Amino acid sequence: MKRRRRCQEWSGFAVDIQCARLARHDGSHGASPSSDYGRHWAWSDADLDAITVLPGTVWFHETPAPGPRSRAFRVCEWVARALTGAGFWYLSGPLCAAVYFGLATLLSVRRPHFVDVGRFTAGVFLVSRRNFPPIFAFGFTRYGPQADALRSGLQIVFGPVSLMVCALLPRNEWADFQSRNAERAAKRKAAE
Template identity: 50%
Template sequence: MRRRHRCSTWSCIAVDVQCQRLATHDGPHGASPTPTHDRHWSWTDDDPNAITVLPGTVWFHRPDRTRIKKAARLLGEWTAYGLVAALLWWCDSWAAAAVFLALELLLSVRRAHFVDLGRFTAGVWPVTPAAPPLIFGVAFATHGEGRNAKRAGLEVILGPVVVGAFSLVPRSDWPAYKRSQAAFEAQQKELHP
């Protein structure tokens, strides 16, 4: 793996920050006070005392360290979950431990996962940020918008995630959907033999 080096240039004494860009960058130097700050300072080699404040974040990330930190955090979390599951198994039953691990795995979902079973699909996905906060909820998935839309399946909201099973298209539209899907696959095979 190639190491990424940070630019070694410092700004003027008034701000006194090191450039957060890569050592081989083009253009002006830049630095943000924190990794999530929405603005950054910018200056050039010609005049390091002329500092401008611009929108956006400029922060040097070391990918090797961030991956190690993320892996260590995940290892720590799952070690704790394993210890709790072992304690539940020892004190109660294997079913309690399995339910605990399944709920932890379910509630840790950060992106959508689906399994297609012919005309039907089942999956788990995070709740949209615009949705009202719920601890538990049950809803119907529909084909289309409005009150007259046909029901497609069932969704269960469990805090930050939704678990659902529903049909992809109504039964009457399934043959036309399969034909269009087969035509699309044939077209893809012609383009990419």
């Protein structure tokens, strides 16, 4: 089955939507909010903010994703990883095997996983397809999208996967947040 490529242009207006036409198409870009919506938004490269609503649906039909992997496939995958890790351990040592297991587990992530510990959170998630991920990147997370927002933690991007450790709120706002949560819990308990 031939994989169809989608146009990578995004609109510049209030509704941030990706063009749903095929790559290298002629004419304006267009996209509908769903596959059964009777209209679509159209915009051109010359003026991304000039939007027109036209009749008809423009929806990109992706090639179907493969179904869930069978238990036998997953067991074989883990056996192959264990044998490869044992080989690294035998040839190079335990540190090499640990790095291999860490990277293999990291790259097998399919959905976000986060753990909250008090004011901090740590997790792993997939990088958006809109942003082409680098092979390796190291940076800081921020409390907001503004360029002058305070730093909240660290982020490491490895291929399509991102590891992040950051604070949920700044230290001065965390005390207020905890007191508001305690008041809500007391009100709920009193109402019961």
